[in-house]
Amino acid sequence: MKTKSHVFRRSLLDGVSFALFVSVILSIIYSPTDEDLLNLSMVSTIFLGSMLVGAFISHFLNQAGYKTFGENLFEPAYVKARAEAKPWYQTFWGWHLFLFILVLFIVGLFKTKFSMYELLDEDGFEGAKRLFKGIFSPNWQVLPAAVLNIVETIFMAFVATFLAIPFAFVLSFMAAKNIMKHPAAYALYMFIRTFLNVTRSIEALVWAIIFSVWVGIGPFAGMLALMIHSIASLTKQYSEMVETVYEGPIEGVQSCGASKLQTIWFAIVPQVVLPYISFTVYRWDINVRMATIIGLVGGGGIGTMLIKYQGQAMWPEVGTIIVVIAAVVWIMDQASAYIREALK
Amino acid sequence: MSEPILKVKNLQKTYPNGVQALKGISFDVKKGEFLVIIGLSGSGKSTLLRCLNRLHDPTGGEARFHEKDIVQLTTAAEIRSLRSKIGMIFQHFNLIPRHTVLNNVLMGKLSTTPTWKSIFGLFSDTDKAEAMKYLKLVGIADKAHIRADQLSGGQQQRVAIARALTQNPEVLLADEPVASLDPATCHTVMDYLKKVNQELGITIICNLHFLSLVRLYATRVIALKGGELVYEGDPKNIDQAWFEKIYGEGAKEVHIN
Numbered sequence: 001m002k003t004k005s006h007v008f009r010r011s012l013l014d015g016v017s018f019a020l021f022v023s024v025i026l027s028i029i030y031s032p033t034d035e036d037l038l039n040l041s042m043v044s045t046i047f048l049g050s051m052l053v054g055a056f057i058s059h060f061l062n063q064a065g066y067k068t069f070g071e072n073l074f075e076p077a078y079v080k081a082r083a084e085a086k087p088w089y090q091t092f093w094g095w096h097l098f099l100f101i102l103v104l105f106i107v108g109l110f111k112t113k114f115s116m117y118e119l120l121d122e123d124g125f126e127g128a129k130r131l132f133k134g135i136f137s138p139n140w141q142v143l144p145a146a147v148l149n150i151v152e153t154i155f156m157a158f159v160a161t162f163l164a165i166p167f168a169f170v171l172s173f174m175a176a177k178n179i180m181k182h183p184a185a186y187a188l189y190m191f192i193r194t195f196l197n198v199t200r201s202i203e204a205l206v207w208a209i210i211f212s213v214w215v216g217i218g219p220f221a222g223m224l225a226l227m228i229h230s231i232a233s234l235t236k237q238y239s240e241m242v243e244t245v246y247e248g249p250i251e252g253v254q255s256c257g258a259s260k261l262q263t264i265w266f267a268i269v270p271q272v273v274l275p276y277i278s279f280t281v282y283r284w285d286i287n288v289r290m291a292t293i294i295g296l297v298g299g300g301g302i303g304t305m306l307i308k309y310q311g312q313a314m315w316p317e318v319g320t321i322i323v324v325i326a327a328v329v330w331i332m333d334q335a336s337a338y339i340r341e342a343l344k
Numbered sequence: 345m346s347e348p349i350l351k352v353k354n355l356q357k358t359y360p361n362g363v364q365a366l367k368g369i370s371f372d373v374k375k376g377e378f379l380v381i382i383g384l385s386g387s388g389k390s391t392l393l394r395c396l397n398r399l400h401d402p403t404g405g406e407a408r409f410h411e412k413d414i415v416q417l418t419t420a421a422e423i424r425s426l427r428s429k430i431g432m433i434f435q436h437f438n439l440i441p442r443h444t445v446l447n448n449v450l451m452g453k454l455s456t457t458p459t460w461k462s463i464f465g466l467f468s469d470t471d472k473a474e475a476m477k478y479l480k481l482v483g484i485a486d487k488a489h490i491r492a493d494q495l496s497g498g499q500q501q502r503v504a505i506a507r508a509l510t511q512n513p514e515v516l517l518a519d520e521p522v523a524s525l526d527p528a529t530c531h532t533v534m535d536y537l538k539k540v541n542q543e544l545g546i547t548i549i550c551n552l553h554f555l556s557l558v559r560l561y562a563t564r565v566i567a568l569k570g571g572e573l574v575y576e577g578d579p580k581n582i583d584q585a586w587f588e589k590i591y592g593e594g595a596k597e598v599h600i601n
Contacts, residue, residue, distance in 0.1 A: 248434065248436050248437075248438040249438055249439065249440050249441070251399055251434065251438050252434060252437075252438030252439060252440070252504070253440070253451055253454065254399060254427070255397055255399060255427055255430075255431070255432035255434075255438075255508075255517075256427065256428070256431075256451045256452050256453075256454050256455060256507065256508075256511055257424040257425070257426075257427035257428035257454060257455030257511065258424070258451070258454040258455065259420070259424065259454075259459050260420070261463070262454050262459055262462055262463070265462075265463050266440060266443075266451060266462075267440060270440050270441070270442040270443060271442075273442075
C-alpha cells in the first residue's frame, strides 16, 4: 500500500516535470498563438500525454538505476536513510531538479510578463512617484469618514466571529475523531469534515461576491461571508483541540455513569475552553484584515471606501485610508497577541 | 461476607490490534471483601477492571453482577446504570483539573441528574450535602471550594474516592490507586479504602503493585500473568515460590513501609 502510493506520487511528479519540458520545447519549435493555447482539449491532450510518457520514462530510469527527482523525494524514509551522500551535481535527480526549477522560473518570467523595460520606463516611474507623493501627503479631511468606515469593518469582523462561535462550538465535537468513534457517528464525522474542507477552500472573497448578490452590496454581505469562513476555520481549529484532550478526565466522568453529553461538557469542555477563546480572538484579528479586502468587492466598510478613492485616483485620500488600516491592523495584532499570551 | 456479588466466568478481551489482554478469566467476588489483583504491568489487571464497568468492551465470556451479565449489556442506558452502581478510582486520579473539588465530587451524581440540569450545574441540595458528607469522610471537606489541580496527589485521590462514594456504589474498582503517590501518602489512601470497605460495606476490587500493601489490606488476592489467572487465595499464603511464579524468576520483593 505504502510503496504503491509512493510510485504513484513519483510518477505524477516526474510526469509533470517531463510534460513541462515537452511543452516548453513544443512552444519554442511551433511558437503557438494565443488562440492555439486556448484550445483546451488539444493543450491538455498534449500535456497529459507527455505526463504519461514521462511517468514511463521515470519508471525505466529508476529501473536502470538513475534515481529521478520524484523517486528521491517520495521514496520511503528507510531507503532515503541508506542512500550515500553525494553532491547534487553528481546525481541524476540533482540535475533533474535543477532543470525543473530553471525551466519553471523562465516560463514564470514569460507568464508574469516580467520586464525591466516597464519597471524603469520613465512615464510609468513618474506615475508611481505621483502616487507615492499623494499617499505620503494624506488628506486628513477624509479621516472622520475613514474612521467611521473602519469602525464598520471592525464590527463586521466582530459580529461575524461572534455568530460563528456557537456553530463552530457544536460542530467541533462532531468533527473530532476521538468523539465520533461509532460507525454511524464516523459517517457524520466524514460528512462534516468534507463539508468544512469544501467551505474553507472557497475564499471569503468569493463568499462575499456570492452574498453581495444574495443580500445586496454592503457590510451585511461582508459579514455573512466572514461568518461562513470563520465557522469552517474555527471548527477545524476547535476540533483539533478536542482531538488532543487527555483521556483521564473522560474515563473519570464516564465511570460515574455520565451520558455522552455530560462527558463532553464536564471532561472535554474544561480542557478546551481556553484554547477556544484564544483561537476566537485570533480569528477576530484575522477577520478585521479579511474584512478590509472583502470591502473591495462590495462587502462594505473601509475596503469599499478605499476602492472608491482608488478608482478616482485620489491618492492623498487613499493615503489617509491606508494609514487608518495600518494603525487598526497593528493595534488588533498586538492586542490579540497580548490576550492570547495571557490565556496560556 | 459469603454470597458472591460478582461472578466472572471465562472473561476474554482481545484488542482490535490482536493483543489478547484477557485469556478467559474466572473468579468470584464476595460481597464486602477487599479483593486485590496483582501481576506485572501488562498482565491485564487494568483491562480486567475496565471490563467490569464497561469502560472497555469484553470480547467473550460472562461477568454476572446480581445475576445480570455485564458482557451482554448493549444500550448506553444499561451501561450507564451499571456504572452508577460500580465506582472507580484511577492511578492518575482523573479529576477535572479546572473544576472545584466539590464540583468534582458531584460528578458522582451525574447518572441520577438530568443532563440539562447537570450542564447548568443545578445539582440538588441533598446531592451537595451528600458530596460534602463524603468529602468529610475522606478528611478533605475544608478544600471543597478549591480547584482540584491545586491539591497534592494524595488529596486528589481522596477527592476521587469521595466522587466514587457519591455514586452510592456497591462495588469500588481501584486501578493502581497508589502507584503515583509517595510511600507515606500511599498508606493514607489505602487506609481510607479500608475504611470505606469496613464502615460502608462497599466491596473493593483493587489493582496493586506492592505485596507488602497486599498483605496489609487484602482479604483475598488473585494474580494475573499474561492475561491468565495464576493464583487465587489468601494474601498470607503468597510465599517466595508463588512470588517468582507471578513476577518471574529472580524477582525480588520491594517493601514499602
